[in-house]
Amino acid sequence: MRLISVTPFLRVIHRLDVNMFNHYNLDEIRDRARAAFIGMAIGDALGATVEFMTASEIASKYGTFKEIIGGGWLRLKPGQVTDDTQMALCIARAIVKSQAWSLGAVADNFAAWLKSRPVDCGDTCRKGIRAYMLHGTMETPPNEWDAGNGAAMRMLPVALFSLPDGELLRKYTLEQAHLTHNNPVSDAACICLGELLHLAICGAEKSRLRRQVDGLTSRFPSFAFDPYRGLASGYVVDTLQTVFHWFFRGKSFDECLVGTVNQGGDADTTGAICGMLAGAYYGMEGIPQRWLKKMDRAVIAEIESVTLKLVAASPLGTVF
Ligand code: MN
Ligand code: MN
Numbered sequence: 001m002r003l004i005s006v007t008p009f010l011r012v013i014h015r016l017d018v019n020m021f022n023h024y025n026l027d028e029i030r031d032r033a034r035a036a037f038i039g040m041a042i043g044d045a046l047g048a049t050v051e052f053m054t055a056s057e058i059a060s061k062y063g064t065f066k067e068i069i070g071g072g073w074l075r076l077k078p079g080q081v082t083d084d085t086q087m088a089l090c091i092a093r094a095i096v097k098s099q100a101w102s103l104g105a106v107a108d109n110f111a112a113w114l115k116s117r118p119v120d121c122g123d124t125c126r127k128g129i130r131a132y133m134l135h136g137t138m139e140t141p142p143n144e145w146d147a148g149n150g151a152a153m154r155m156l157p158v159a160l161f162s163l164p165d166g167e168l169l170r171k172y173t174l175e176q177a178h179l180t181h182n183n184p185v186s187d188a189a190c191i192c193l194g195e196l197l198h199l200a201i202c203g204a205e206k207s208r209l210r211r212q213v214d215g216l217t218s219r220f221p222s223f224a225f226d227p228y229r230g231l232a233s234g235y236v237v238d239t240l241q242t243v244f245h246w247f248f249r250g251k252s253f254d255e256c257l258v259g260t261v262n263q264g265g266d267a268d269t270t271g272a273i274c275g276m277l278a279g280a281y282y283g284m285e286g287i288p289q290r291w292l293k294k295m296d297r298a299v300i301a302e303i304e305s306v307t308l309k310l311v312a313a314s315p316l317g318t319v320f
Contacts, residue, residue: 024202024316025203026311026316026317026320028203028283029163029201029202029311029316030307030308030311031283031284032200032201032203032279032280032281032283033160033163033201033280033307033310033311034284034303034304034307034308035253035279035280035282035283035284035286035287036156036160036197036200036201036276036277036279036280036307037088037092037156037160037276037279037303037306037307038279038284038287038292038295038300038303038304039253039257039275039276039277039278039279039280039287040084040085040088040156040272040273040275040276040279041081041085041272041275041295041299041300041303042068042257042271042275042279042287042291042292042295043257043260043261043268043270043271043272043273043274043275043276044081044082044084044085044268044269044271044272044275045068045070045076045078045079045080045081045082045085045268045294045295045296046066046067046068046257046261046268046271046275046291047260047261047267047268047269047270047271047272048070048072048074048076048080048081048082048267048268048271049065049068049069049070049071049072049076049267050062050065050072050261050262050264050267051072051073051074051264051265051266051267051268052073052264052265052266052267053264053267054264054265055230055232055262055263055264057264058262058264059262064258064262065258065261065262066254066258067290067294068291068294068295074119074120076119077296078294079294079295079296080119080296081295081296081299082118082119082120082268083118083119083120083121083122083125084153084154084268084269084272085272085299086113086118087110087113087125087150087153087154088153088154088155088156088157089157089299089302089303089306090106090109090110090112090113090154091106091109091154091157091158091176092157092160092306092307092310093109093306094106094108094109095157095158095161095310095313096306096309096310096313099313101161101171101172101175103138103175103176103179104138106176106179107129107132107138107179110125110129110132110179110180111129111132111133114126114129114130114133122148122150122234124146124148124150124180124181125150125180125181127140127180128140128179128180128181129179129180132179138175138178138179139178139179139182140178140179140180140181140182141182142182142183143182143183144183145183146180146181146182146183146186147181147183147185147186147235147236147237148181148186148234148235148236149186149189149234149235149236149239149240149266149269149273150180150181150234151176151177151178151180151181151186151190151236152177152186152189152190152193152236152239152240152273153269153272153273154176155173155176155190155193155194155197155276156197156276157306157310158172158173158176158194159193159194159197159198159201160197160201160307160310160311160314161310161313161314162194162198162314162315163198163201163202163311163314163315163316163317164198164202164314164315164316165315166195166198168315169191169194169195169198170191170194173187173190173191173194174187174190174191177190185220185222185236185237186236188216188219188220188223189216189223189236189237189239189240192212192213192215192216192223192240193240193273193277195212196209196212196213196277196280197276197277197280199212200277200280200281201280206248206281209248209281210248213244222237223237223240223241223244224241225240225241225242225244225245226245228241228242228245229241230263231265232260232263232264232265232266232267232270233265233266234265234266234269238265238266239266239269239270239273240273242260242263242265242270242274243260243270243273243274243277245259246259246260246263246274247260247274247277247278247281250278252282252286253275253278253279253281253282253286253287253288254286254288256274256277256278257271257274257275257278260274
């Protein structure tokens with residue numbers, strides 16, 4: 001059952017470049033969506049090994065760090081994912097189960113996930129989820145300190161489910177983000193990331209993606225990443241600077257991701273965000289088999305299943 005009628009889609013078409021619409025190819029979109037979700041999980045599993053290390057500590061221990069080997073401060077198995085991928089899956093499952101946007105279902109899944117004693121959970125995320133569990137709060141109060149990357153890292157499912165409608169993207173983005181992070185800098189980062197995912201999944205070139213980022217930096221100059229400062233903390237500004245720097249200079253999924261995680265810092269999250277973006281851009285053929293083979297099979301199987309359902313339930317999937 002699809003709750004999205006064709007009418008809102010017609011509204012969408014008016015806002016789209018008609019030539020671009022003619023070139024939409026659902027097989028290609030599915031491939032890029034799958035690569036985005038798998039790429040996110042790969043970036044999480046790869047980066048987690050070097051999370052909280054500095055770039056020079058990584059260089060002296062590994063030279064260039066580029067294999068999925070587990071370990072790290074969380075003592076992970078090779079291919080194991082962390083909160084970044086798990087929270088994204090919570091959102092994806094809520095949408096698939098409801099066959100609609102249900103913020104309550106997302107919050108319930110976050111609560112069940114937190115009760116399951118996850119391997120990791122950021123402080124701001126934990127605070128927001130606890131407020132929901134204790135008081136049913138679905139929008140955390142605005143807070144100038146809540147500009148961590150915890151809302152941005154779980155953006156992919158709402159980007160897929162809103163394809164290609166920018167207004168729906170904005171609505172779902174802000175609602176999911178504000179469960180835990182209510183901050184204008186985080187909001188701007190989340191929306192820009194969602195727009196980049198829409199564009200990349202629909203086949204836009206990097207020059208077009210770069211223009212979208214220029215729009216963000218004109219409104220929020222702190223996101224400017226050229227010259228690159230080399231900071232990769234959990235502050236969403238540092239996180240996106242690192243992702244943008246390595247995504248725009250990399251020539252392959254592999255290069256974008258290796259550059260990103262070797263900056264260290266919040267490497268699983270910079271890895272996850274770069275992985276979703278580079279996956280969307282390069283598609284499945286860009287994803288190295290040596291990484292895909294190392295990933296947790298159950299996680300990849302669930303990702304494959306929910307990705308297809310999210311795209312099928314999106315405004316774009318509904319008309320094909
Ligand atoms: Mn993590
Ligand atoms: Mn992290």
